[in-house]
Amino acid sequence: MIETNLDSVAQQSAFRHIHPGTKLILALGSLIICLISPSPVVPLISGIVLSLVLIIPGRISPLLYGELLLGPAIFAIMSVVVLLFMLGGGDVIWRFNPVPWIDLSITTGSISRSTLVLCRVFGCSISLFFIALTTPMTDLFNGMKRIGIPIELIDLMMIIYRYIFIVYAQAVEIWQAQVMRLGYSRPREAIRSLSLLCGMLFISSWIAGEDLIHAMDCRCYDGIFPSLDSAEPVQIQSLIPVMLYLAALSGILLVITTRVVIFS
Amino acid sequence: MSIILETRDIRYRYPGGQEAIKGISFHMRRGEKIALVGPNGAGKSTLLQMFNGMIRPTSGTMLFDNEPIRYDTPSLRQLRKRVGYVLQNADRQIIAPTVYQDVAFGPANLRYDEQAIRQAVALALRQVGLEGFERRPPHHLSGGEKKRVAIAGVLAMDPDVLVFDEPTSGLDPSGSEDLMELLDELNHDGKTIVISTHDVELAYPWAERAILLTDGQIIREDVPDVAFGNTKYVRMAHLSVPTLLELSVELGKRGFAIPERKPRTVLDMVHIIENHLSKPYAHTAPGTITVCNVDEGETSSLPAWVKARPGIIVGAMGTRAKQCAVQEQIALEFTYGVIDKCILRVLRGQDSLILTTGSMVSRVAVRVEAYCKESGNTINVASLNTTNQPPVPGLTKEEVKKNDPSC
Numbered sequence: 165m166i167e168t169n170l171d172s173v174a175q176q177s178a179f180r181h182i183h184p185g186t187k188l189i190l191a192l193g194s195l196i197i198c199l200i201s202p203s204p205v206v207p208l209i210s211g212i213v214l215s216l217v218l219i220i221p222g223r224i225s226p227l228l229y230g231e232l233l234l235g236p237a238i239f240a241i242m243s244v245v246v247l248l249f250m251l252g253g254g255d256v257i258w259r260f261n262p263v264p265w266i267d268l269s270i271t272t273g274s275i276s277r278s279t280l281v282l283c284r285v286f287g288c289s290i291s292l293f294f295i296a297l298t299t300p301m302t303d304l305f306n307g308m309k310r311i312g313i314p315i316e317l318i319d320l321m322m323i324i325y326r327y328i329f330i331v332y333a334q335a336v337e338i339w340q341a342q343v344m345r346l347g348y349s350r351p352r353e354a355i356r357s358l359s360l361l362c363g364m365l366f367i368s369s370w371i372a373g374e375d376l377i378h379a380m381d382c383r384c385y386d387g388i389f390p391s392l393d394s395a396e397p398v399q400i401q402s403l404i405p406v407m408l409y410l411a412a413l414s415g416i417l418l419v420i421t422t423r424v425v426i427f428s
Numbered sequence: 429m430s431i432i433l434e435t436r437d438i439r440y441r442y443p444g445g446q447e448a449i450k451g452i453s454f455h456m457r458r459g460e461k462i463a464l465v466g467p468n469g470a471g472k473s474t475l476l477q478m479f480n481g482m483i484r485p486t487s488g489t490m491l492f493d494n495e496p497i498r499y500d501t502p503s504l505r506q507l508r509k510r511v512g513y514v515l516q517n518a519d520r521q522i523i524a525p526t527v528y529q530d531v532a533f534g535p536a537n538l539r540y541d542e543q544a545i546r547q548a549v550a551l552a553l554r555q556v557g558l559e560g561f562e563r564r565p566p567h568h569l570s571g572g573e574k575k576r577v578a579i580a581g582v583l584a585m586d587p588d589v590l591v592f593d594e595p596t597s598g599l600d601p602s603g604s605e606d607l608m609e610l611l612d613e614l615n616h617d618g619k620t621i622v623i624s625t626h627d628v629e630l631a632y633p634w635a636e637r638a639i640l641l642t643d644g645q646i647i648r649e650d651v652p653d654v655a656f657g658n659t660k661y662v663r664m665a666h667l668s669v670p671t672l673l674e675l676s677v678e679l680g681k682r683g684f685a686i687p688e689r690k691p692r693t694v695l696d697m698v699h700i701i702e703n704h705l706s707k708p709y710a711h712t713a714p715g716t717i718t719v720c721n722v723d724e725g726e727t728s729s730l731p732a733w734v735k736a737r738p739g740i741i742v743g744a745m746g747t748r749a750k751q752c753a754v755q756e757q758i759a760l761e762f763t764y765g766v767i768d769k770c771i772l773r774v775l776r777g778q779d780s781l782i783l784t785t786g787s788m789v790s791r792v793a794v795r796v797e798a799y800c801k802e803s804g805n806t807i808n809v810a811s812l813n814t815t816n817q818p819p820v821p822g823l824t825k826e827e828v829k830k831n832d833p834s835c
Contacts, residue, residue: 175568302526302565325525329567375520382480382513382521383534383581384505390529390536390545392563 170232170296178223179298183398184307186406190214191295193410198287203420204280207287210413214290224297232293240285247278301325306392319389323376331369338364429457431494432589432620433479433511438488440474448474449485450644456589456622461615463631463652464624466641467666472624473516475641476591479622480511509538512582516594518574519566527553527569527577528562534585552584555617556610557747572603579610590614592623596630605764608634613746616787632656632670633692640665653690672697679704687802695768699803712777714805717770717796720812722752723786730756733812734781741773741780745792749783758783767795774807781812 174180179187194214198207218224253273260268302325308318338361342348347357433456440449448471456462464472477483478490481497481504490497492507515521524530528549535548553559556576566574575595582590595611596604608630615621625631631638631652638655640648640662648661653673656662662669669677672691680686684704691697720730730752734740743762744750753760762769770780782792789811796809 171565172568175565300565302563305525322525322529323523326523326566329565330519333567372520375515375517376523378482379515379521379523380533382482382508382515383585384508384537385533386505386537386539388536388539389524390532392526392529 171300173224173228173297174300177298178221180300182298182402184299184303185398186402187295187299188307189403190406190409191291193406194294194413195288195291197410197413197417198284198291201284201287201417201420202280203417204283205420206413206417207283209416211283211287211290213409214294218294218297222298229297232297233289236285236289240282240289243285244278244282247281248274250274251277253277302392309391315389322389327369327372327376330372331365334368335361335365429459431455432458432492434491434494435478435485436489436491438478438485438490440471440478440483441486448644449478451488452641452644452646453488454639454646454649456620458588458620459615459618460620461611461634461636462620462622463635463638464622464641465626465628465631465638465655465665465667466624467626470641470665471644472641473593476513476593476622476624479589479591480508480513482513505538509534509585510587511589511591512585512587513591514575514578514582514593514595516597518571518578521578521581522566522574525565526562527558527564527566527580530566530577531580531584534581538585548584548586549580552580555583555614555747556580557751559751571598572600572606575599575603575607576610583614587619589620589622592621594625595623596625596627602763604630609745609764610747613788616791626667628656628662628667628670632673640667642666653692657690676700693765693768695772695799698772703803714807715774715777715779716808716810717774717792718779718781718810718812719789719792720781720783721786721789722749722783727752727756730783731758734758737779737781739778741770741778743770743780743782745782745784746788748785749788753783767792771796771799771807775805 194210198210201207215229219226219229248270249268251274252269252271254271254276256269256271257275258270305318305322308321309315342357342361346353347360348354435452435454437451437453438449439447439451441447452475464475466472474483478485481499484499492511497503497507522530524533531549531552532545535545540548549562550559553561556579558573558576558580561569561573561577566577569577575598579590590611592611595607599607611621611623612634623631623635633652635652638648638650638652639646640655642665647664648655648658652670656667656670656673657677659669672693675697676684676686676691679700684700686700691700734742741761742753742758743766744753744760745766750760750763766782766784770782773780784792793809796807799805800807
């Protein structure tokens with residue numbers, strides 16, 4: 165199970181060795197452009213382009229990528245269906261009036277605004293996925309230090325990050341042991357088993373914490389948590405395409421906005 | 429050899445009141461390989477943790493470098509820098525989210541500067557054969573790799589003594605053998621090594637001195653064949669007699685001539701049996717052992733050299749030699765117990781090549797010489813200079829004969 169989490173995918177990404185700053189510029193840049201775009205075309209283009217980049221040169225399995233997108237997609241579609249009926253404006257296209265006090269209608273205005281929301285969600289989530297799928301947490305710690313997040317907080321984050329995987333692996337082990345002995349076969353037992361699992365995890369985390377202090381003492385801990393050797397420098401050959409892409413996206417945005425203004 | 433660590437009648441009582449260590453006195457000399465053997469709950473871990481001051485004995489004296497250990501923070505830091513402790517569970521020892529950060533943990537806390545930290549980490553990772561793993565998170569590593577990261581983390585502080593609590597627990601058999609070989613390599617670089625284990629088969633051929641511990645007391649302390657040879661003590665310590673030792677005792681009862689130095693390897697055992705059957709080894713003329721130091725010169729000509737000698741057996745000794753073999757795509761027959769296994773093959777008339785590194789080169793000649801002396805056989809050791817000069821004989825028949833009056 166640990167093999168398929170986002171962080172592991174990021175560790176194996178083909179873009180792993182590009183400077184995290186470059187990747188952040190690309191992801192945050194397209195996120196902002198998607199958010200401010202008044203037209204659904206720009207987020208749509210951004211989403212499609214970033215997806216293609218992730219799948220083709222990024223070598224992310226399309227199957228895994230599809231699975232990942234399914235979550236936000238289901239959520240977005242459900243919300244958009246509600247928005248379709250909630251928003252108004254323009255001509256009524258379809259009306260559903262089962263009983264006198266319920267009046268559901270879809271108008272041209274609600275369609276165009278829901279489409280915009282849907283496309284924005286699509287574009288923005290893919291921008292975020294781009295970061296999640298190409299930049300492992302370990303690469304972000306250095307950046308956090310540079311932008312002035314307190315070092316104590318980062319040290320804590322690093323230890324927590326390290327222990328998430330240990331505690332998770334332990335939870336899976338206990339859970340499997342319980343399932344093997346039919347611990348979740350009936351609701352009553354399931355509740356009991358889950359409470360036992362939580363208790364066991366608490367105790368083992370406590371012991372792990374004591375061992376952590378022990379291990380740190382063994383290596384002369386004196387308040388210093390070393391940071392990762394500085395990453396590869398910002399490479400022009402990766403930064404330039406990112407800049408060009410963002411410029412192109414802003415260009416499209418500008419053209420569409422002016423046209424929208426002119427036509428309206 | 430000078431004494432580096434000494435305990436004088438130390439005792440330790442748990443806060444609960446149970447006495448875990450009941451008066452232990454022993455010493456450790458610089459450069460020794462010691463195995464602390466005993467059943468679960470014998471107090472092995474407790475004793476080991478006293479070596480780097482993690483546990484303070486209730487009474488008795490601990491000496492490091494002939495000075496009593498002091499338990500104030502600066503002295504403890506100094507002690508822990510010099511006595512490295514590798515925990516049984518590597519997952520518990522690896523603290524940081526990446527390999528680099530974890531190995532850098534010790535040096536950073538010893539206030540090395542950035543450059544020195546980088547150097548220490550690079551050297552430690554090189555010693556354990558994990559170059560290129562710097563940015564990997566620990567949960568992506570195998571059990572053996574994690575163990576190596578844990579060892580690198582300790583090596584980065586350049587300790588004099590390395591303490592291993594159950595070093596091979598959780599490793600597969602070949603991983604265990606690899607690890608024991610790494611310990612040998614470190615020992616060869618001058619580190620004093622103490623391990624705790626209940627695996628007698630592992631401790632028997634490896635250790636220079638075995639200490640049987642049970643119920644918080646030392647019941648026997650001697651060279652492994654004596655310590656493990658006494659069935660009474662072995663039974664007291666809930667252990668078993670190593671197979672080779674048991675076999676040699678049984679063969680001795682059946683009239684085989686068992687040398688004073690009990691067999692510690694398969695090679696020794698084969699020698700005893702063949703001697704008894706009074707068949708000399710060399711039905712065919714023995715082959716030659718060629719030693720190649722991969723640290724010197726170019727290794728790219730090696731594959732061609734090996735290819736030109738079909739049927740040659742190749743073994744690699746030491747981490748860097750193994751890496752070199754992988755890099756040059758040379759198939760390795762042996763990766764542990766290399767010298768003995770090569771001698772066994774050479775005696776059957778096959779040639780063999782041992783890839784190894786700087787400090788270990790001399791070990792081959794020493795071991796072969798010792799074997800020749802004991803067995804009266806003659807084996808040629810040649811050194812292969814990778815710059816493709818003609819091989820220079822290391823130990824010729826004449827030299828062996830000169831050393832061995834029985835020849």
